[in-house]
Amino acid sequence: MSAAIRLERLTGPALERHIDDLARLRIAVFRDFPYLYDGSLDYERDYLRSYGRSRGSVIVAAFDGTAVVGAATALPMADEPDYVTKPFLARGYDIARIFYFGESVLLKSYRGTGIGLGFFEHREAHARSFGEFDWFAFCGVDRPADHPKRPDDYIPLDRFWQKRGFARHPELVAHFSWRDIGDSAQTDKPMVFWLKRPNP
Numbered sequence: 001m002s003a004a005i006r007l008e009r010l011t012g013p014a015l016e017r018h019i020d021d022l023a024r025l026r027i028a029v030f031r032d033f034p035y036l037y038d039g040s041l042d043y044e045r046d047y048l049r050s051y052g053r054s055r056g057s058v059i060v061a062a063f064d065g066t067a068v069v070g071a072a073t074a075l076p077m078a079d080e081p082d083y084v085t086k087p088f089l090a091r092g093y094d095i096a097r098i099f100y101f102g103e104s105v106l107l108k109s110y111r112g113t114g115i116g117l118g119f120f121e122h123r124e125a126h127a128r129s130f131g132e133f134d135w136f137a138f139c140g141v142d143r144p145a146d147h148p149k150r151p152d153d154y155i156p157l158d159r160f161w162q163k164r165g166f167a168r169h170p171e172l173v174a175h176f177s178w179r180d181i182g183d184s185a186q187t188d189k190p191m192v193f194w195l196k197r198p199n200p
């Protein structure tokens with residue numbers, strides 16, 4: 001990771017101070033494939049504030065000077081809404097013992113130098129500090145390989161996630177709904193979970 005980039009865990013007033021920067025960053029990054037998300041500032045602000053209200057949450061921001069260029073979120077799975085916890089409850093998991101890594105976003109020009117790895121390290125260290133979680137989990141959108149908006153140079157993150165020790169669990173699928181860029185209505189998206197043990 002470049003020495004110029006600083007990772008900071010944001011909570012309370014620091015989170016509130018950067019909320020608009022974080023919201024804009026998420027909208028900019030999620031516009032691209034595979035998310036193609038047509039986001040709104042109001043929704044993103046509310047979503048980020050909901051993280052601030054969760055006792056165990058963390059938001060890790062990447063700064064280049066004073067500019068927020070990346071961010072990653074995480075919180076106890078028990079604080080997530082039903083559509084996230086449902087596949088776990090249906091398969092008998094104790095959601096009180098799962099720590100959920102929300103999203104990582106980084107501006108394109110900063111990718112490939114280990115900042116994404118730093119996001120995982122910070123979130124995993126934060127989750128381990130509670131000593132009460134059996135699983136770390138996150139999910140990624142499952143787009144078809146021949147999706148018309150998939151760029152030719154798109155690099156899937158599967159290998160990166162496997163290297164971090166996560167395994168894909170195709171039996172654990174949540175359904176998120178959002179409006180794709182260019183669409184007039186929201187559509188349902190299958191989100192497949194990846195899991196790892198905190199201390200393998």
Ligand SMILES: CC(C)(COP(=O)(O)OP(=O)(O)OC[C@H]1O[C@@H](n2cnc3c(N)ncnc32)[C@H](O)[C@@H]1OP(=O)(O)O)[C@@H](O)C(=O)NCCC(=O)NCCS
Nearest residue numbers: 029103104105106110111112113114115116117155159160
């Ligand atoms: C996820 C994300 C934050 C990772 O950030 P990053 O700093 O590029 O990650 P790192 O440098 O630590 O790791 C790079 C890994 O990502 C892969 N990668 C993906 N896109 C890349 C790019 N444009 N440039 C370089 N590497 C890229 C590399 O192959 C590398 O994998 P490796 O460890 O097998 O070599 C970033 O790719 C991103 O913002 N993606 C768009 C949003 C997204 O899909 N988020 C994940 C789901 S919420």
